[in-house]
Amino acid sequence: MKLYSKVVQTINDHLEGSCNYFINRTTSGVMAGINNKAKLIIRQSYGLKNFESLRARLLASCSD
Numbered sequence: 001m002k003l004y005s006k007v008v009q010t011i012n013d014h015l016e017g018s019c020n021y022f023i024n025r026t027t028s029g030v031m032a033g034i035n036n037k038a039k040l041i042i043r044q045s046y047g048l049k050n051f052e053s054l055r056a057r058l059l060a061s062c063s064d
Contacts, residue, residue, distance in 0.1 A: 034062070037061060037062070038058055041054075041057055041058055041061055042054065045057060
């Protein structure tokens with residue numbers, strides 16, 4: 001029974017997001033892509049002297 005309660009809890013935790021997908025056909029994929037790009041730039045920018053340099057690089061990468 002413990003296994004089923006964990007499954008039920010997982011379904012309850014994600015039910016709203018799952019239902020929203022079927023209603024709107026939208027996902028968080030675009031936001032996840034932006035976050036991954038930002039994390040990559042932050043890793044590559046290790047050693048920049050100040051936040052403004054990092055901010056400028058992030059903004060430049062997001063403007064297409």
